Structure formats: C-alpha cells, structure tokens
Amino acid sequence: MLKGTTVAHRFVPAASPKLTSALRIERLSFRYARRREWALRDVSLEIGPGECVLISGPSGGGKTTLLRCLNGLVPHLYQGQYEGKACIFGAEVSMLSVAAIARRVGTVFQNPDGQMLTSTVESEVAFGVENLGIPADEGRARCQAALEFVGITHLRHRAVGTLSGGEKQRLAIAGTVVMRPSILLLDEPLSNIDPGGVAEFLTHLSGLRQAGFTIVIVEQRVRQVLGVADRIIWLEDHAIVGDERASSSPARGASAPSREAAANGESRSRSGPPRLTPTDSAVEFERVSFRYPYGPDVLKKISLALEAGSWVSVIGRNGCGKTTLAKLTSGLLRPTVGRVTVGGLDTSSHAARALCAVVGYVFQNPLHALHAATVKEEVAFYPKNLHWGKNEIERSVDAALAAVRLCGQGDESPFVLSGGEQQRVAIASVISGHPRVLILDEPTLGMAEPDLEALRLFIATLTAQGRLVITITHDLELVRCSDRVVVLSEGGVCAEGPPTPILSNALVAEVFGA
Amino acid sequence: MQAGYLPRSSFIHRLNPLTKIVWLCVAGAVSFLVPRPSLLVVMLVIVAALAALARIGRPWLVFMRAALLPALAISVINILMSPYHGERMLFASYSGENRLLFHQAWGPLQLTVTAFGLQKGLLLGLRWLGLVAPAGVFIYATRPEDFAAALSRLRIPHSVAFAAGAALRLIPVLIEDIVTVIAAQRARGLQWDRRLISRARVLPVVIVPLIGCSIRRATDMAAAMETRAYGATAHRTSCYAPQFRVADACAVGVSLAVLLAGIVSRMGT
Numbered sequence: 001m002l003k004g005t006t007v008a009h010r011f012v013p014a015a016s017p018k019l020t021s022a023l024r025i026e027r028l029s030f031r032y033a034r035r036r037e038w039a040l041r042d043v044s045l046e047i048g049p050g051e052c053v054l055i056s057g058p059s060g061g062g063k064t065t066l067l068r069c070l071n072g073l074v075p076h077l078y079q080g081q082y083e084g085k086a087c088i089f090g091a092e093v094s095m096l097s098v099a100a101i102a103r104r105v106g107t108v109f110q111n112p113d114g115q116m117l118t119s120t121v122e123s124e125v126a127f128g129v130e131n132l133g134i135p136a137d138e139g140r141a142r143c144q145a146a147l148e149f150v151g152i153t154h155l156r157h158r159a160v161g162t163l164s165g166g167e168k169q170r171l172a173i174a175g176t177v178v179m180r181p182s183i184l185l186l187d188e189p190l191s192n193i194d195p196g197g198v199a200e201f202l203t204h205l206s207g208l209r210q211a212g213f214t215i216v217i218v219e220q221r222v223r224q225v226l227g228v229a230d231r232i233i234w235l236e237d238h239a240i241v242g243d244e245r246a247s248s249s250p251a252r253g254a255s256a257p258s259r260e261a262a263a264n265g266e267s268r269s270r271s272g273p274p275r276l277t278p279t280d281s282a283v284e285f286e287r288v289s290f291r292y293p294y295g296p297d298v299l300k301k302i303s304l305a306l307e308a309g310s311w312v313s314v315i316g317r318n319g320c321g322k323t324t325l326a327k328l329t330s331g332l333l334r335p336t337v338g339r340v341t342v343g344g345l346d347t348s349s350h351a352a353r354a355l356c357a358v359v360g361y362v363f364q365n366p367l368h369a370l371h372a373a374t375v376k377e378e379v380a381f382y383p384k385n386l387h388w389g390k391n392e393i394e395r396s397v398d399a400a401l402a403a404v405r406l407c408g409q410g411d412e413s414p415f416v417l418s419g420g421e422q423q424r425v426a427i428a429s430v431i432s433g434h435p436r437v438l439i440l441d442e443p444t445l446g447m448a449e450p451d452l453e454a455l456r457l458f459i460a461t462l463t464a465q466g467r468l469v470i471t472i473t474h475d476l477e478l479v480r481c482s483d484r485v486v487v488l489s490e491g492g493v494c495a496e497g498p499p500t501p502i503l504s505n506a507l508v509a510e511v512f513g514a
Numbered sequence: 515m516q517a518g519y520l521p522r523s524s525f526i527h528r529l530n531p532l533t534k535i536v537w538l539c540v541a542g543a544v545s546f547l548v549p550r551p552s553l554l555v556v557m558l559v560i561v562a563a564l565a566a567l568a569r570i571g572r573p574w575l576v577f578m579r580a581a582l583l584p585a586l587a588i589s590v591i592n593i594l595m596s597p598y599h600g601e602r603m604l605f606a607s608y609s610g611e612n613r614l615l616f617h618q619a620w621g622p623l624q625l626t627v628t629a630f631g632l633q634k635g636l637l638l639g640l641r642w643l644g645l646v647a648p649a650g651v652f653i654y655a656t657r658p659e660d661f662a663a664a665l666s667r668l669r670i671p672h673s674v675a676f677a678a679g680a681a682l683r684l685i686p687v688l689i690e691d692i693v694t695v696i697a698a699q700r701a702r703g704l705q706w707d708r709r710l711i712s713r714a715r716v717l718p719v720v721i722v723p724l725i726g727c728s729i730r731r732a733t734d735m736a737a738a739m740e741t742r743a744y745g746a747t748a749h750r751t752s753c754y755a756p757q758f759r760v761a762d763a764c765a766v767g768v769s770l771a772v773l774l775a776g777i778v779s780r781m782g783t
Contacts, residue, residue, distance in 0.1 A: 071741050077733075099746035107741040114734030117742075118659045119519050119683050126753040133747035140753050159521045161686075179743065332697045352700055361701035367730055368691070369698040371722035381719075385703025415726060430702065 021087075022183055022214040023047040023070055028084035030065060030074055035416070039065040041238045042084070049182070052205075052215040054246070056222050057235035058450055059420030063218045064110075066235065067185050069093065070216065072101035088183065103132070106176030110188040112168035115175075121147075121163070122156045124171055128179040146178035149211075150204065164318045165474075166197035170204070183214045190221055191445050194317055194474055202228055220447060282308050283329055283437060283468060288338035290324055298324045300491040301338070306484075308436070311459050311469045313479045313499070316488035322472045325488065326439045329470065331355035343436055357386050360435030364442045366419075366426035375401070375417075375425055376410040382433035393432075400432035403458060420447065437468045444475045456481050479503065518686040520654045525761070526568035527655050531664035533762040533769075538652050540769040545644030547776035549606040551633070554640040561647040570654040577650040581643060589639030596631030608633055658682040663755045672750050680735075688728070695723045 025045040031038045040062045047053050055063050068074040075082045076098045086093040088104055109115045118124045125146055129139040147153045150170040155163065163171065169189060176184065189205075190198055205228050208215060219225050222232065226246060234242035285304040291297045299321045306312050314322050327333040328340050331347040340347045343358040360382070363369060372378040379400050383393045401407050404424035409417065414425050423443070431438065444452055456478070459469050463483075471478060479485055485502045487495040495502050521527070526534075541561065548554050565574035608630045616627040662679030666672045699719050700706050706713065 073737050073740060077737060077740055097746075098740040099743040102741050102743035102746065105741070107737075109734065109738060111734060114731060115738035117680070117735065117738055119657055120521060120659075122754055123657065123659045128742040130751050130753055131743040131746050133749045133751055136751055136753050136755070139751060143753060157521065159519065161518075175742065327697065330701050332700060353703070353705070356701055356703045359701070361698070363694065363698045363701075365694075365727070367726045368694045368723055369702070370726060371699075371719050382702040385705070433702065 020048060021046045022049040022051070022089060023216070024087045024090075025066075025069065026085050026087075028069060028082075028086055030069060030080060030082050032065075032078060032080040035080070038238050039080075040069070043240055045233065045240065045243075047214060047216065049214050050209075050212055052209050052228060052230050053217070054222065054225050054229035054232045055216065055218045055235060056220060056232060057241075059220070059447065060418040061235045062238040063235050064187060065238075067107070067187055067216070067218055070183075071105045071107045071185055072096065072098045099131070102128070102181070103179065104181050105183045105185060106179060106181035107185045108169070108172045108176055108187065108189060110191060112165060112172055112192050115172055116160045116168065119160055120156075121152065121158050121160060121171055124160055125156075125174050125178055128175055132179060142178050142180075143174075146174040149177060149207075150174045164194065164197075166193040166200065169193055169197075169201070173204070173208075177208075177213075182212075183216070184208060186215065186217045186219075188219055189217065190219060190224060192474075198224060282306055282343070283470075284339075284341045285328075286339040286341075288328065288335045288340055290321075290328060290333065290336050297336075298491055299328070302491075302493055304486065304493065304496075306468055306470070308468050309463050309466045310484060311463050311471070311482040312484045312486060313482040314470060314472045314486045314488060315474070315479055320488045321491050322488055323441065326361065326441060326470065326472055329437065330359045330361040330439060332361070356435075357433070358435060359437045359439065360430040360433055361439045362427050362430045362441060362443065364445065366422040369426050369429065370414045370422060373413060374411050375406060375414050375428075378414050378425055379429045379432045382429060386433055396432045396434065400428040403431060403461075404428045405454075420451065423447075431462075435467070437470065438462060439470045439472070441472045442474065443471060444473060444478055452477065476503065518653070518683060519657050520570050520573060521657075522569040522655070524568045524655070526564060526651070528756070528761075529765055530756045530758050530762045531656050531660040532667065532758070533765045534652055534656055535661075535664060536766050537769045538648050540773045541648035542645050543773055544776050545641050547780050548644070549780070550609070551636045551640050554637070554644050557644055558640070558647055561644075561651060565651050565654075568651060568655045570651070573654060574647075574650050577654075578643070578647060581646040581650075585639040585642045588642050589635040591635075592638050593627055593631050593635035594625060596626075596628060596634055606637055653682065660756055663752050666750075666752075673745075684731075687731070688724075691724060691727050692720070695720050695727070698723070 023046070025043055028040055028043045029038055030040045043062075043066065055066060057063055065074060068078060069086045070088070070093070072093045074080070075094055082094065088096070088101060093101060116124060117127055122143065125143045126139060129142055134142070144153070147156055150173050152167060152170050152174065155167060155171075160168070160171070169192065173184075189201060193201060202224070205215070205217075205225075209228065217225055217229065226232075229246045232242070232244050232246055233240055234244075283304070283306040285302050288299060288302045289297055290299040302325070314325060316322055324333065328335060328347070329342060331340075331342065331350070331352050334340075334348050342355060345354060345358065347355060370378060372381060376397055379397045380393050383396050388396070397410075398407070401410055404427055406421065406424055406428060409421065414422060417425065423445075427440070427443070443455060447455065452475075459471070459481075462469050471482065473479060480499050480503065482499055485495075485497065485499045486493055487502060495505055541557075544557065545554060548557060562571070562574070565571050610629065613629045614626070615629060615632065616625070618625045658679035661682060662672070662675040665675035665678060696704075696706055699716075704716055704719055706716065
C-alpha cells in the first residue's frame with residue numbers, strides 16, 4: 001500500500017451515524033431496451049458502510065447490470081424497463097443525476113483502456129476533479145494525494161498508452177478516489193493485470209478497505225479475492241441465489257465447475273471432428289527475428305519447435321512480443337530474419353490463403369471479428385472462405401456451435417449476445433474451419449470458473465485429435481493445465497518447458513514481477 | 515505511422531497550445547504567400563528542424579513520407595493539365611520564359627509539359643507539404659486535452675473542445691482497430707488483396723466489426739465520463755492547464771513577424 005494509509009484519511013468523508021446502509025436495493029428488476037430477457041429479476045440487497053462485498057457468478061448472470069444499477073448508469077445511460085428501487089445513502093438512484101451519484105460512488109471498469117479519457121497520467125487523474133469544478137490548486141493537491149495513494153507518482157508525466165494493464169488499473173483507481181467517493185465499485189479488477197500484479201492489487205484492495213471505503217467487487221475468480229471480502233453474493237440467472245459471510249467456504253463456486261464440466265465433456269465427444277495424423281502440424285521457428293518498419297526488434301532470434309497434439313501456453317508481460325509471435329505463426333506477419341514453418345509450409349513463401357487453412361487464430365476482442373447477421377453465418381464465414389461444400393459447412397457449423405454450447409442461438413444476431421457468448425461465437429467461428437493449429441489470444445478474459453473448466457476440456461479434446469493449441473494468456477490457472485509453457489521476455493524466449501518447473505522458476509517469477 | 519501525441523520533454527512540447535495554434539495558422543498562411551518553390555523548401559527545412567528540436571524527427575519523417583504521395587499526385591496533375599500559356603497562379607507568378615518541354619498527342623488526348631506548368635506543379639505540391647508538415651509537428655507535440663483546454667479558452671464550449679481533443683486522441687486507436695479487424699478476418703480466410711474491386715466487395719466484413727468496436731468504445735467512454743461527473747458543473751476547472759510564458763510570447767511574436775513579412779513582401783507584386 002506504499003504511502004496509502006498515511007493519506008487514506010483524506011479521502012473518505014465521515015459516514016453519517018444515522019444511516020445503517022451505504023447501498024440498498026429493493027426488489028429491483030431491469031430489462032434493457034429491445035431485449036426479451038430480464039437482466040435482473042427481483043433483486044434485494046443491503047450493503048453497510050465500510051463493508052467489502054464480492055459479487056460473483058457465471059458470465060451473463062447479471063453482475064455487470066447490478067453494478068450499473070448502483071452507479072446510476074442504469075437507468076440513466078442504459079435505458080429499459082426499471083422496477084423497484086436502488087438507494088445510495090438513502091437517496092434514490094433514479095432521482096439523482098449521474099454527476100451527483102459520481103460524488104459518492106466511484107466506478108473502476110473492467111476494461112482499463114475503455115475508461116481512459118485523456119492521454120497522460122496527470123490529466124487522467126485530474127479529469128474528475130476538473131468536472132466537479134474544484135479550484136486548480138486544491139485539484140492539484142488532490143491529484144498528488146491520489147497518485148501517492150495508489151503508488152504511481154513516478155508515472156505522472158507518462159502517456160497513458162505506454163502503461164501496463166496493472167498500471168492502468170491503478171491509474172483508474174486514482175482517477176476515481178480523487179473525487180473522494182465513499183463507495184467504490186470494481187468491475188472484474190483481476191482480469192486485465194499480469195499474474196504478478198494480482199498480489200499487489202490485493203494489497204491495494206486491503207488498503208482501500210482500511211481507508212474506509214465501502215467496496216463492491218464483481219469478480220469471477222472467487223478464490224483470489226476471498227481473503228479480502230467480508231461477504232460473497234452469488235448471482236445466477238439474473239437473481240441473487242446466495243449471500244454468505246466470507247468465512248464460510250464458497251460452496252457454489254467450487255461445485256459449479258464439476259457439474260458443467262461433466263455435461264460439456266459428454267456433448268463434445270459426440271460432435272468432435274475426426275482425429276488427425278499428428279506428425280505434420282508442428283510449428284517451427286528457426287532463428288526468427290521480427291521488427292516493424294522503422295522500429296526496434298520485437299522478437300530476437302527465436303528458435304522454437306511446437307509439437308502437434310499438445311497445448312502450449314505463451315506467457316510474458318504486456319508488450320513482450322506474444323501477439324507478434326502469434327501473428328508470425330498464423331502468417332499474418334512474416335519474419336524479418338529467419339524462417340517460420342507451419343505444418344511443413346514456410347510462411348514466407350506461401351500465400352496467406354494456404355496458411356489460413358492450417359492455422360486458426362481467435363483474437364482477444366471478439367468484436368474485431370463479428371460481422372454477420374446471424375451466429376450461424378458468422379461461424380460459416382471461415383469454411384466458406386476455404387471453399388468447402390455446402391453440406392460440409394453445415395455439419396461443421398453445427399459441430400462448432402455444439403462445442404461452445406450455443407446451439408440455441410444459431411439464428412440470433414451475434415451483436416445482441418452477452419460478452420461471454422460473443423467470445424464463444426468467436427471461438428466457434430474459428431474451429432469451424434478445422435485448423436490444425438489453433439491460437440487463442442487471452443481466451444479466459446472475463447470467464448467464470450465453470451467456463452474455465454469447460455475451456456480446459458475443450459482444449460483437451462482438440463489436442464487429443466492431434467491439433468496444436470497455442471494459448472496466449474495472463475491466466476496462471478490456465479497455464480498450469482497446459483503441456484508446455486513458453487515464457488517471453490524482451491523479445492526472447494527466457495524459459496520453456498512443462499508448467500510446474502517453469503512457474504516455480506525464479507527467473508519467471510522475476511519476469512512476472514511476482 | 516504514428517498518429518497521435520508523443521510525449522517528450524522538449525521546449526516545443528512545453529509551449530502553450532494556443533501558441534502552437536497561432537504558429538500552425540501562420541505556417542499555413544506562409545506556405546501560400548511564398549511565391550517560389552525554393553522558399554518553400556527553406557520553410558520545410560525549418561519545420562524539419564523544429565520537429566528535430568521537439569525530438570519527434572523520425573516519426574515526423576514517416577508522417578511526411580505518407581504525405582508525399584498526395585503531393586506527387588498534385589504536382590503531376592498540375593504539370594500535365596497546365597495549358598501552354600500558363601494560368602494565373604494564386605499568390606505566385608512565373609519566372610523566366612515559358613518553353614515547351616514535351617508534347618505528345620494521341621488523337622484528342624494531348625500531353626503537354628511546359629516550363630510554367632512544371633513550376634506550377636512543383637509549387638502546388640510543395641505548398642501541400644508546407645501545409646501538412648507543421649500539422650505533423652502540432653499533432654505529435656500537443657496533448658489533445660491541452661488542445662481542448664486551449665479551445666475552451668477561446669470561449670468554445672468545453673463539450674466541443676473535449677470532442678475535438680478526443681477525436682485527435684482516438685485516431686491512432688481507430689487505425690489500430692482497422693489493422694486488427696483486417697488481420698482477424700484474414701486469419702479466417704478473407705481475401706484482402708491489392709485489387710480495389712475485390713477490396714470493395716469484402717468491405718462490409720471489415721466495416722461492420724469496426725462499427726461494432728466503435729459503438730462499444732463510445733458506450734464505454736460515455737459510462738466512464740458519466741461516472742466521473744462529466745458535466746456536473748458549468749464551471750469546469752483545469753488543474754494542469756499550460757501557462758502562457760515568456761517563451762510563448764516570443765514564439766507568437768516571431769510567428770506574427772514572419773506572417774507580416776510575408777504579407778508585406780507580397781504587397782508589391
């Protein structure tokens with residue numbers, strides 16, 4: 001917490017003794033405009049001042065909507081059918097202006113990039129106090145205190161774009177506490193930081209607690225936040241299904257995966273494509289260097305051989321060259337020096353067309369790929385481009401949708417689905433082309449534990465068919481399940497091997513800042 | 515190509531954005547007032563020196579390389595399209611005798627290159643570069659929010675100024691999105707070759723995700739602005755607004771003097 005506790009008292013206004021609840025929700029239901037399903041159904045909840053509450057549950061269960069009800073974005077920004085009421089310190093959210101709510105409730109959103117509104121650290125922190133019309137002198141003092149509070153004073157003149165995920169998140173917290181709210185809402189704070197940053201974040205979180213904030217965290221990874229929270233609320237199917245003190249074990253969190261996993265394992269084994277011969281789909285890097293025009297080397301003399309039928313995780317800090325490695329594998333980029341061969345094809349001498357039949361690449365943000373009118377058309381896009389026959393395409397689309405549990409949504413538009421479902425459509429739209437090498441870029445972002453288990457089983461099915469699966473990830477839980485780990489650091493491979501010895505390696509720990 | 519603010523510690527970065535706006539306008543005007551290509555080259559060299567001073571020399575050169583193609587197009591079109599006798603040029607006159615340098619006729623199609631046409635093409639191409647070059651320095655050396663703050667100082671409503679600043683800030687993000695969308699679709703077998711016709715045919719496959727991403731980004735930004743009390747008061751303050759210093763006064767003085775000199779020198783002709 002660095003200097004946190006010494007400046008903490010400056011932030012939180014003394015709570016009025018008369019009020020017993022900081023946040024109160026009474027029989028709240030909400031349905032977004034033009035949606036059939038309710039996002040929240042008859043939710044009642046009371047959170048006392050100074051409490052630290054964890055809200056968890058499967059993706060698409062209504063967690064984000066609940067947060068939006070607490071900070072007034074529902075019903076002010078996101079409109080729809082609103083029943084019941086939500087109150088902040090006794091005042092009804094729907095009656096207050098969003099700006100008035102913002103003085104009491106600070107929100108740190110899931111995506112650190114999406115909430116950055118200016119280009120340097122200093123001006124980003126100042127944005128809120130400037131909006132409140134606080135005089136420049138006092139504003140600067142508050143910004144200084146907020147920067148100290150989260151420990152990023154040394155970054156104050158940096159451009160926002162050059163910060164790491166963890167640094168951006170701290171900046172987002174600074175930009176929020178600078179407005180001196182008494183309630184802090186954190187939406188999936190762990191999903192965008194390096195594994196090494198998690199412990200650090202948790203220390204910050206306890207600092208915020210000690211400073212007296214009422215904290216509501218939405219997080220899928222229950223276990224990691226368990227130590228800090230007083231209370232866990234479980235949201236499933238748009239309603240609260242559990243509300244426990246944190247001392248008891250998270251029974252639901254633990255039991256859910258096994259149930260789902262069993263169901264998925266079954267459905268997949270029936271619909272999977274035929275097994276491949278595992279000899280010819282390996283990826284090979286021979287002394288590969290890469291640089292963008294006029295730039296420094298992103299990758300330096302990398303040599304790697306990845307076997308078919310295995311699951312390889314590529315890890316490393318932001319900007320270490322992971323995505324470049326993936327793009328080189330898929331033939332989207334060609335090496336400046338050296339040779340990349342995929343399934344026996346040299347990526348420098350083969351057209352992108354030949355390569356894309358061999359390598360499938362699921363990008364991190366599904367919105368970068370989704371374009372079709374229906375989910376089925378989206379999933380058929382890849383095999384169509386490969387000029388498959390009609391029947392073959394149909395069969396492959398059905399199998400891919402079954403594999404990601406989206407059979408029922410085939411005729412819906414991909415744009416009305418939830419974030420987690422869009423991610424699954426993106427995965428289906430790549431496996432439908434039966435690539436022998438599959439690259440998944442951060443597939444677990446915003447994924448709950450049950451989905452994580454399903455993903456593991458899914459990857460296992462693919463590798464059993466003789467495919468090579470490459471995951472680029474920050475998620476250590478996923479890394480532990482893979483067959484092999486490649487650690488990138490400053491453009492080179494700094495460690496490589498099975499996950500257990502690699503993750504206990506001191507060098508790797510250093511790279512991750514753990 | 516870099517398409518946004520590059521933070522550096524330089525004298526030019528520290529100048530007040532209003533100063534830089536004045537300089538930008540003066541540089542634009544001067545590139546029209548200068549009558550000879552040679553003087554425009556001198557002006558470009560000065561701008562290049564300023565870019566080097568701001569420690570953005572290399573990205574500025576890459577930026578200028580991208581501006582070269584339109585400059586060439588402007589030059590070539592003007593060289594080929596100029597009538598033999600030479601038209602009146604805006605703010606410039608021809609020097610020397612007009613001569614026919616090249617002539618070729620294919621039926622009704624005539625291709626004529628004259629000395630005047632050559633001068634005109636060169637001048638107009640260089641004028642384009644003269645307009646674009648200072649803009650490159652401005653974009654790389656001015657924080658979008660300082661630009662926004664400067665605009666609101668000019669009594670432009672903050673919402674308009676903020677939108678202008680955000681637009682400047684989002685250009686690089688949009689470019690990155692375009693690159694990623696094309697890569698994501700090519701990875702799924704999209705044919706993205708150099709032929710314009712085939713590109714036009716597959717354009718929806720690129721445009722739709724781009725719109726999807728932009729809508730999402732706009733909603734995220736709106737949510738972030740709302741929860742940070744944007745518009746809470748009509749009297750928004752500015753904590754780190756750049757000050758107007760002696761250096762700014764000097765820079766504005768020099769800029770205006772150059773402008774005045776340019777105007778006076780053109781008065782006689």
